[in-house]
Amino acid sequence: MAAKLKKGDKVVVLAGKDKGKQGEIQSVDPKAGKAVVEGVNIAIRHTRQSQQSQGGRIPKAMPIDLSNLALLDSNGKATRVGFREEDGKKVRFAKTTGETV
Numbered sequence: 001m002a003a004k005l006k007k008g009d010k011v012v013v014l015a016g017k018d019k020g021k022q023g024e025i026q027s028v029d030p031k032a033g034k035a036v037v038e039g040v041n042i043a044i045r046h047t048r049q050s051q052q053s054q055g056g057r058i059p060k061a062m063p064i065d066l067s068n069l070a071l072l073d074s075n076g077k078a079t080r081v082g083f084r085e086e087d088g089k090k091v092r093f094a095k096t097t098g099e100t101v
Contacts, residue, residue: 003028003030004066004071004081004092005025005028005035005066005069005071005081006025006028007025007026007027007028008024008025009024009025009071009101010022010023010024010071010072011023011024011025011035011037011069011070011071011072012069012070012072012078013037013040013064013068013069014068014069014070014078015068016041016064016068017041018040018041018064021039021040022072023037023038023039023040024037024038025037025069026038026061028066029063032063033065033066033067034063034064034065034066035063035064035066035069036061036062036063036064037061037064037069038061039061040061040064041061041062041063041064042059042060042061042062043059043060043062044057044058044059044060045057045058045059045060046058071094071101073094073096073097073099074094074097074099075096075097077096079094079095079096079097080094080095080096081093081094081095081101082094082095086100
């Protein structure tokens with residue numbers, strides 16, 4: 001199945017503790033159906049000090065399920081993603097505006 005959400009897409013969180021937050025997708029794991037979004041689903045990782053890095057409490061973005069994310073259209077609203085053919089190529093488009101993504 002084609003990927004509806006890809007790295008670099010601006011998305012909004014639909015459900016969970018970070019509902020309503022917006023961010024950009026940093027990475028996608030299609031097999032697990034999860035994505036890492038900057039500034040969303042932050043967990044504190046305690047790291048030991050080493051010669052390379054200082055230890056302490058480091059915030060890290062954890063993966064969030066793709067079903068809880070929606071693409072942002074040009075108006076800044078959540079939209080669903082559809083597929084259509086343009087010039088023999090399969091492209092993604094926003095269902096609300098009809099614009100290609």
